[in-house]
Amino acid sequence: MSTGPEYTEVEKPLLDQLSGLGWQVIEGSKSDPSVTERESFRGSILEDRLRAALLKINCGPDGAQWLDEARLAEVVSSLTRSELGKLIELNERMTERLLEGVSVSGLPDWDQGRSQRVQFIDFDHPDHNDFLAINQFRVDEPGGQAKKFVAPDVVLFVNGIPLVVIECKSPYIIDPMAEGINQLRRYANQRALGMPEGNEQLFWTNQFVVSTYGDKARVATFTAGPEHFLEWKDAAPLSRDELATHLGKAAAELTGQELLVAGMLSPANLLDIVRHFTLFTEANGRRIKIVARYQQYRAVGRALQRLRTGKTRAEDGESDRRGGLIWHTQGSGKSLTMVFLVRAMRSDPVLRAFKVVIVTDRTDLEKQLSETAKLSGEGVQRTRRTSKLKTIFTEKGPALVFAMIQKYRDTDSAATSETRLAGDDTNESLGVLNTDEAIVILVDEAHRSQTSTLHANLMAALPNAAKIGFTGTPIMREGKKRTDAIFGPFIDKYTIRQAEHDGAVVPIFYEGRTAKGAVAGGSDLDELFEDMFIEHTPEEVEKLKARYATTGAVLEAPKLIAAKAKSILWHYVSTVLPGGFKAQLSATSRLATVRYREELIAARDDLVSQIERLPAHLVRGAADGSLDIDELDRRRQVLVRALPHLGLIRILDFVPVISGSNNDDPTWLQWTDKARQDAVIAEFKRPLGLPGEHTSPVAFLLVRTMLLTGFDAPVEQALYLDRFIQDAELLQAIARVNRTAPGKAAGLLVDYFGVGAHLQKALQAYAPEDAEDGVGALASITDEVPKLRDRHARVVALLAQAGIETFDLDEDIEACVDLLSDDALRARFGVLLKQFLSTLDTVLPRPEALPFVVDGKRFGLIQKIARRRYRDDGLGDFDASLYGEKVRALIDEHVTALDIATKIPPVSITDPDFLAKVKGLTSDKAKASEMEHALRFHIRKNFDEDPARYTKLSERLDEILKTLTGKWDQLSLALEVLLGNATDESSSWRVHEDPLVARFYGLLESEFATGASLPDEVRVDIMHLAENVVVEVIQHAAIVRFWQNPHAQDELRKEIIHALDDRDLFPFSEQASVADRLMELARANQSLITQQVNARGRS
Secondary structure, eight states: OOOSHIIIIIIHHHHHHHHHTTOEEEEOOSSOGGGGTOSSSSOOSOHHHHHHHHHHHOBOTTSSBOOOHHHHHHHHHHHHSOOOSOHHHHHHHHHHHHHHOEEEOOOTTSGGGOOEEEOSSOSSOGGGSOEEEEESOOEEOOTTSSSSEEOOSEEEEETTEEEEEEEEOOTTSSSHHHHHHHHHHHHTTOSOOSSOOSOGGGGSSOOEEEEEOSSOEEEEOTTOOGGGOEEOOOOTTSOHHHHHHHHTSOGGGOOHHHHHHHHHOSHHHHHHHHHHSEEEEEETTEEEEEEOOHHHHHHHHHHHHHHHHSOOHHHHSSSOOSOEEEEEOTTSOHHHHHHHHHHHHTTSTTGGGOEEEEEESOHHHHHHHHHHHHHHTOOEEEESSHHHHHHHHHSOSOEEEEEEEEEEOOSSOOSOOEEEETTOSSOOOOOOOOOOSSEEEEEETHHHHTTSHHHHHHHHHSTTOEEEEEESSOOBOTTSOOHHHHHOSEEEEEOHHHHHHHTSSOOEEEEEOOTTSBOTTSOBHHHHHHHHTTTSOHHHHHHHHHHHTTSHHHHTOHHHHHHHHHHHHHHIIIIIGGGTOEEEEEESSHHHHHHHHHHHHHHHHHHHHHHHTSOHHHHHHHHHTOOOGGGSOHHHHHHHHHGGGHHHHTTOEEEEOOOOOTTSOGGGHHHHOHHHHHHHHHHHHSOBSSSSSSOBOEEEEEESSTTSSSOOOTTEEEEEEESOOOHHHHHHHHGGGOOOOTTOOOEEEEESSOTGGGHHHHGGGBOHHHHHHHHTTOEEGGGHHHHHHHHHHHHHHHHHTTTOOOOOSHHHHHHHHHHTTSHHHHHHHHHHHHHHHHHHHHHTTSGGGHHHHHHHHHHHHHHHHHHHHTTTTTTOOOOGGGSOHHHHHHHHHHHHHTTGGGTSOOSOTTSTTHHHHHHTSSOHHHHHHHHHHHHHHHHHHHGGGOHHHHHHHHHHHHHHHHHHTTOHHHHHHHHHHHHHHHHOOSSSSOSSSSHHHHHHHHHHHHHHOOSSOOOHHHHHHHHHHHHHHHHHHHHHHTSTTGGGOHHHHHHHHHHHHHHHHHHTOSOHHHHHHHHHHHHHHHHHTHHHHHHHHHHHHHO
C-alpha cells in the first residue's frame, strides 16, 4: 500500500470519512480478484453482493424471499450482459433499469401470475441497501489496448453495483485537479484520442465521477469536459458547523473533499441524487449526462421542505406560505432545478399528488420534464391557449401542465411588452377554476411575468395554489411590485459572485468603447460625428453630441454604423477570434442590425485586403519566427497575428435575427423567417471554423432584443452593445456571455452606447440589498491590470527566492529549470504561472498588458523546458490548454524565434537526435539532469514489456546517481553509457536470441529468485519453461481476435499453469499468481507477439 501524500492526505481521509458515514471499506488488490469479491479482474459488478441485495429488498407479498436462481440470473444479466451501443447509450439504459427495476415472471398464486418488477436499489429505505467502498479497484482493459488494467483510487458500490468512481491526487503535483480529471476521462474512454483506452464497462452504471486532491474536490459525469467539473460546497442537510463538529475540526478548516463527501456520498444523499438529480440531454449535437450542482440540490431540498411544512392560504388566513423565490443567477442551471424539483415531488408520499403548473417559454424544459413524467407514469399536458387551460385546471387530481408563454417585444417600439399564452392574441380572464390546495405553480423567469396580466389570471384561477418563482436577476422594486411580495420569501439564493467563484459561470468584463474611442485603422468617432454636422459650430456640435449621440436616428446613421462596425471587427479579430469564440451585437433597431451586417461584411473585406497587402518580409518573418511582432505598431500587430486565421476571416458571417412585420422590406425575410432563424442559430452554436458538419463561420448574431434572454450558447464570448438597455434586460443580456467553455476565461461586454456610465441608474429598479450581488462581477477589464501586476510579481518572487532575478540568458533559463526539479516547487510555479498567464490573456491585446508580455513569453518557455525535462504528463509538453489562445500564440512565437524547438532534447532517448541535443545544453549538470529524467521516463514507459531488464536498469541508475551526484562531468559520462545500454536492442546482452523468450525468462527468473545466485541447471530449466510458455502464447495468439476474446485468454492461462506444473519450479499455491503475471507480460508484448505470429504464418 502506498504511503505517499496521495494516500495519506487524500485517499485515506476520504475512506475514513466514508466509513464514518456507514460505508464498508475494503482494501483492493491488484493481483487477487477474490479480495474484491470477483472471479477475475474483467468484471466490475460484485455479483454475490448484488444477488444478496436483490433477495433482501425484493420480498414477496408475505415478506418472504421469492426470487429463485433463474430469476436472479435474469436480473443480474440485465446489468452484466454485453449490449450494442455507445457508452452513453448503455449508461442511459442501465440507469433506467436502476431507477425502474426490471420485470421477471411472477408466481402463479401471486397477483394472478403477472410479471413482477424487481428493484436493484431500495430508494425509499436507504438503510436496506449495501454500501461498499473499494480502493485501488483493478479492472482489466479489454484486449488490444495499450494498458493492461485501470485501478481507480476509490469505487463506490451500492448493492454491488458501481455507481461512483473517485480519483485521488497528491496535492503536491502540478495541477492535481486536471490530472485527476484527465485520468477519469481515460478510464471511461472519453478523451477521443482515436484509440480505445480504459474500461467502459466500469461506467455502464456510473452516476458521477469525482476528482480530488483533498483541499478541493470536483464532480461531474463521465461525459463532462474538464470545464464542467465543479465543487460541491454544501453538506446539506447538515450545516457547515454540524459537519465540522462531526469531524472534530473548525468549520473554517473544512476541505472541499470533506464537504463533497458529506453532501453527496452519505448513503441517503447519494440515493437521492441518483434518483432525482441526474438526467440525460442533448448539448452541441451529442448526448450527455448531467448531475446536479450543489445549489440545485440545496434549493430543491429547501423547496420541498417549504411545500411540506408551509401554511396554506386557509391556515395562514391571508396568503399561501408554501412557496417562495429561487434566485439562481443566469447560467447556473435554474431551469434544470425545476426539473429536479418535479422529479423529487413525484416520489414524495404527499407531494406526488400535486398538480404542477409550469409557466415557461422554453421548449427544452418541457422535454426534460416529459422524461420526468415518464418516470412517474404520467403524461404532460401542454397548452398555448386559454380555452384548453381552463379545461385542464378544472380537472381534479395530479397532473403536469405546461403553460407555454410568448414574449412580444422585438419591435422597434420601446413600449412595455406583454406576456401571454403563445397561442392567444389577448389575455383573457380565466376566473376561479380550481380551489384545491394540492397545486403548485412554477414560474420560469419570474421577474419577467410578475406584473403581467397572465400572471394575475393564473393566481386568480388557482387561488389556493402554492407559488414558486425562479429568477436569475435581483428583486424588482419602486414602481413595480417586488417579486418576493408575489411569490413569498426567498427559498434559495445563488448569486453571480458565488457562481463565478465556483466556476459555474465565467466572469464578465466591461469594456467601454463609446463615441470617443478610436477606430482601429480608421478615424476617430468624434471626427465622424463632426463630419455629420459639418455646418454647425464646434460648440453646437458638442451640444448635439450630448443630446443626440445615443438617439435612434444617430445610432442608425450609416456613417456611424460603418465606423463602429470597423472598430467591432478589429476588436473581435484581435480579442475573441483567436480563442475560437463568437459574438452577439445588439443594435438600436431592426434597421440598424441589417446595416450592421452590410458594414461588418465591408469591414471584413477591408481587413482581408490589408492582411493580403502586408509586406513580404513581415509575412516571411511571421512564418519562420524571425519577426518580433511586439516591435510593430498596433495596427500591424493585429494584421500579422491575424495571418494564421486569414482563410477563416475571409468567410466570417454576420447574421441578423429579428422579428418581422407586414411592412418590412422583402429582403428582410431571410432574417425574420422562423425556420431560417432556427437554422442560423444552430450554426452559430457550432464551434467557429470553416463550413462543415461540426463547425461554422457564422461569427456574429445581430439582434435588437431577440436572443438576449434565455439563449444559451457557450461559444459566445462577447456581446457588443449599441443601444440603451436597462433593468432585468441588461442583466439577462450580459449573461449571454457567461457560459463556460473550454479555453474561455471570461465573457466580454463591449459597450458602444454608454451603458456602463448609466449602470447605477439601470440598477435603481432593484432592491439595494440585491443590486451588488446582481452585477458585482461586471467589472471593467482595466480592473484586471492590478491583478496582472500582482500575479506577475508572485512568479518573479518564487524564482527570486533562489537568487534568480533575470531571465534573459540561456544560463538564467537553465537555473530556473534546475530550480524546478523539485516536484512541489514545480507544482507551485505551475499554479502561479497559470494565474498570471490567464490574466494576461484576459487583458491582451490592450496596451496595459504590454509590459508583461516579455516575461509571459519567458516564463512560458521556462515551463515548457521544465515540463519536457522532467517528463510531466509523460510527454512533458507545454500545456496550452491551461491558458488562452492569445498567450499561447505569444509563447509559440517566442519558442520559434529562439529556435527552441530544435534545441530542446526530444522526449524519447531512442530518438536519433537525443544525445546530440543533450550535448548542446549549457552545462554538465544540465546534461546529467536531462539524461537522468529521460532514462527514468524510458524505464517507466517500457517497464511492463520487460520488467526484469528495466528493474536492473533502474537499480543501476540509482546506483550511479548515488555515487556521482555533484560530480557532473563524471555523472554525465556514466549516464551516457547507461543510455547506450538502455537503447541497445541487439542480442549481445540477451540471455536468448528470441527477445520474447528473453523477456519471459527474465520475469520467471525474478519470480523464482531467492536472493542467492541460481545454479546453472535451474537457469536451464527456467529457460526451457520460458520457451514452452512462448510457444503456447504464439499458438493461442494466432486465434482470430485473440486479444478481444476473454475465453481464449483463459484457455492460454490454463496451458501456462500446466506448463508451470510440469516443470515443478514453483509451488502449486503460487502457480496461478505466476500465470497471471505471465499473462500480463503477454498483453504488454502484443505487438511483438503479433509480429511473430505473422512471421510464422508466412513461413
